[in-house]
Amino acid sequence: MSTSHATTATVRVAFDDADGEAAAEAAERAAADADGIVVRRVGSPGTADLPAVAVTRDGRTALLTGVDTDEAAALVASVDAGEFPNDEAVGVVDHDPETMEFPFPEGPLSVGVRRTLVGAGWLDPTAFDPPTDGDAGDTGLSTLSTLGLRGRGWGDAAQDDPVAAEWRTARAAEGDPVVVVNGLDADPKVDADRLLLSSLTGRVFAGVVVAARAVDVSEVVVALPEDDPVVAERVRAVADVVEDETRLTVEVTAAQAAYMTAEPTALLESLEGNDRIEARRRPPAPAAWGLFERPTLVHTPRTLAAIERAVADPAAYDAGAADPGTRLVTVVGDRRRTVELPTDASLSRALVEGECGAFACVGGRFGGVTRDLDTPVAAPALRGAGLGTNGSVEPFSTGEDGACAVAVAGRRIATAREENCGRCVPCREGSTQAHERLRAVYNGDLSTTRLRELARTMRRTSLCGFGRDAARPLASVLSEFEADLRAHADGRCPAGVCDL
Numbered sequence: 001m002s003t004s005h006a007t008t009a010t011v012r013v014a015f016d017d018a019d020g021e022a023a024a025e026a027a028e029r030a031a032a033d034a035d036g037i038v039v040r041r042v043g044s045p046g047t048a049d050l051p052a053v054a055v056t057r058d059g060r061t062a063l064l065t066g067v068d069t070d071e072a073a074a075l076v077a078s079v080d081a082g083e084f085p086n087d088e089a090v091g092v093v094d095h096d097p098e099t100m101e102f103p104f105p106e107g108p109l110s111v112g113v114r115r116t117l118v119g120a121g122w123l124d125p126t127a128f129d130p131p132t133d134g135d136a137g138d139t140g141l142s143t144l145s146t147l148g149l150r151g152r153g154w155g156d157a158a159q160d161d162p163v164a165a166e167w168r169t170a171r172a173a174e175g176d177p178v179v180v181v182n183g184l185d186a187d188p189k190v191d192a193d194r195l196l197l198s199s200l201t202g203r204v205f206a207g208v209v210v211a212a213r214a215v216d217v218s219e220v221v222v223a224l225p226e227d228d229p230v231v232a233e234r235v236r237a238v239a240d241v242v243e244d245e246t247r248l249t250v251e252v253t254a255a256q257a258a259y260m261t262a263e264p265t266a267l268l269e270s271l272e273g274n275d276r277i278e279a280r281r282r283p284p285a286p287a288a289w290g291l292f293e294r295p296t297l298v299h300t301p302r303t304l305a306a307i308e309r310a311v312a313d314p315a316a317y318d319a320g321a322a323d324p325g326t327r328l329v330t331v332v333g334d335r336r337r338t339v340e341l342p343t344d345a346s347l348s349r350a351l352v353e354g355e356c357g358a359f360a361c362v363g364g365r366f367g368g369v370t371r372d373l374d375t376p377v378a379a380p381a382l383r384g385a386g387l388g389t390n391g392s393v394e395p396f397s398t399g400e401d402g403a404c405a406v407a408v409a410g411r412r413i414a415t416a417r418e419e420n421c422g423r424c425v426p427c428r429e430g431s432t433q434a435h436e437r438l439r440a441v442y443n444g445d446l447s448t449t450r451l452r453e454l455a456r457t458m459r460r461t462s463l464c465g466f467g468r469d470a471a472r473p474l475a476s477v478l479s480e481f482e483a484d485l486r487a488h489a490d491g492r493c494p495a496g497v498c499d500l
Contacts, residue, residue: 008036009057009079013072014044014121016198016230020051023072027053030073034080043199043234045102045121046109048191048336054121055085059097062089063105108331108352112341115316115326116305120199126237128202130245131210131311140311141167141214147317147324149310150379153193153300154364154390154465155182157264157286160323160379163307166297169287170215173295177215179208180271180291180298181222183235184255186262187364189392191338192328194231196301197224201234205242207304210311211297212248220250221291223267225257259365260421263464264298278423279464302328302391323378331355332394343378347393357395358495359405359481363388366412366469368476369405386476388469404495405481406488409473410438416470427467430458434474442500446489452478 011031013024024041031037044050049065053075062085067075075085086092091105102122104110114120131140144164151158151166158166170177181204185193196204208220222239224232232252239250255261255270256277265280268291290296299307306325310317317324323343329350330338339350347362351373361367362375367388375385382389396403416431434454437447451474458471477485484494491500 008038009055010038010040011076011079012040012042012054012056012122013067014042014047014052014054014199015050016044016194017050018229019068021230023051023053023067023069026069026073027076030076030080034076037076037080039076040124042121042123043125043201044195045104045199046117046195046338048338052121054102055079055089057084060084060092060094061103062086062092064089108335108337109339111349111352112329112339112345113326114340116196116203116302116309116328117200117338117340119203120195123200125199125201125234126241128205128238128241128245130242131206131213131308137213137216140210140307143311143314144214144307147310147314147319148321149306149317149325150323151299152302152306152327152391153182153190154187154469155184155193155262155264155267155298156300156303157296157298158303159465160383160389163299163303166285166287167211167214169285170295170297173288175294176219177217177295177297178291179211179215179217179220180267180296181208181220181304182262182264182267182298182300183222183224183231184257184262184267185225185301186257186259187390187392189330189332189361189364189367189394190390191330191336192391193301194228195328195338196305197235198231200305201238203308204301204304205238207299207306207308209242209246209248210307211299211304212246215295215297217297218247218249220248221271222250222252223255223271224252226254228257258419259415260419260466263466265464266421267298268296278421279466281463321378322380327377327379328391329377330392332392341377344376346374346376348373350393351395355395357397358402359398360393360395361408361412361473362393363469363472364390364392365415366390366472367392367394368472369409370476370480386472386479388472390469398495398497402495402497404484404493404497405477406438406441406484406493407498409477410435412473413438413470416466420466420470424461424463424467426458426461427463427470430454430462430467431470434458434471438474441485441488442498444489444491446485448478448482448485
């Protein structure tokens with residue numbers, strides 16, 4: 001370490017679980033005996049390598065990741081001794097001392113923009129800034145209608161569709177409306193919803209308030225995964241403030257964080273206490289007939305945070321865009337992280353040099369497999385390219401320690417077979433047949449016509465988004481990797497991975 005001026009320093013400990021909380025407590029104990037060191041508890045700035053510690057002094061910040069309890073205490077002690085962790089940090093950056101945004105050094109976390117994620121890892125996660133009166137009721141609805149803001153995430157009832165249309169349906173329906181925050185974030189390939197709930201809890205709730213005012217809601221239900229105490233504590237802290245400062249009542253409840261349960265109507269079944277969790281038939285949509293037969297807005301934290309940003313600064317959005325604003329993208333790999341890209345930016349912008357690989361799976365657990373990452377992250381563009389919109393990109397290399405596109409698709413179809421709710425035939429039987437026919441390819445039996453028909457049937461006739469999305473890995477491999485399928489049928493894996 002190198003010596004710095006012994007002035008006041010701020011040590012931010014970013015965490016979202018019990019181990020990280022222990023590291024924060026260790027830093028606080030060390031700071032109690034120090035002179036001029038402030039320890040702040042924050043959420044992640046986007047990295048999954050937690051706990052992370054940011055040390056700031058005199059307009060300079062050093063970021064350290066994967067810091068354990070002993071290291072956190074030792075770090076505070078060294079800062080108290082006038083040292084600065086230049087050598088140990090993954091990056092050091094000079095910045096405006098008054099900045100309200102995490103001053104990222106160059107590297108994987110610095111790509112893209114920071115609009116929805118602004119302040120993540122830097123500001124108090126539980127700070128709640130209620131929307132102004134100008135964002136109430138008709139004004140908020142009008143703003144989102146003009147902008148054409150779309151829902152974000154597999155767990156949103158307005159996924160990839162205009163949010164304003166969902167709100168109008170709820171306003172016109174009979175009964176007392178309710179807002180359900182779908183915080184399950186049960187896609188293991190996507191971190192965005194949990195990141196927002198943990199790092200920018202207050203911003204998510206500000207979006208809730210806008211939605212509640214627009215649809216005249218008085219009750220909010222927040223569904224969180226079981227056994228996620230740190231996130232739950234932050235959510236409950238903000239919920240208490242919201243109840244004090246608005247007319248809303250907020251219920252925070254735990255739900256099983258299975259992928260199928262995060263489907264919007266399956267979540268409603270879970271919240272109603274049903275023994276067997278299945279997707280509901282639509283129409284009617286949840287906005288017309290939802291939780292206990294009430295008009296219900298089911299939104300993800302990603303959608304709610306985007307709503308808050310849109311009404312706070314509508315001029316920053318291009319109302320003429322097919323998908324205005326930004327989207328969060330989790331990069332799955334050794335340096336797992338979540339970044340934010342404008343919707344007209346290509347997927348490749350989320351990656352840094354050396355990460356692109358031979359192909360990638362785009363869109364979460366049931367994403368599309370592709371060699372082309374020049375597609376914009378806008379929902380219409382991704383869907384048009386046969387890719388998923390759930391907000392992730394997972395690059396794969398080939399060769400030794402690499403992956404095979406056929407095997408990647410097969411694992412996802414196997415997941416669909418194992419985890420579907422069983423209610424509708426196209427998903428239940430389609431995923432079973434698709435998985436068995438992909439396995440048969442390894443024995444030399446390939447019928448691309450039948451595989452395409454299976455994918456088409458699942459996509460067009462499944463009851464909910466689970467079955468429609470589960471068809472995507474198969475359809476994309478048939479579209480872009482048919483030669484690889486034929487090679488496997490001939491007993492050869494072009495990637496050199498599969499045991500044939």
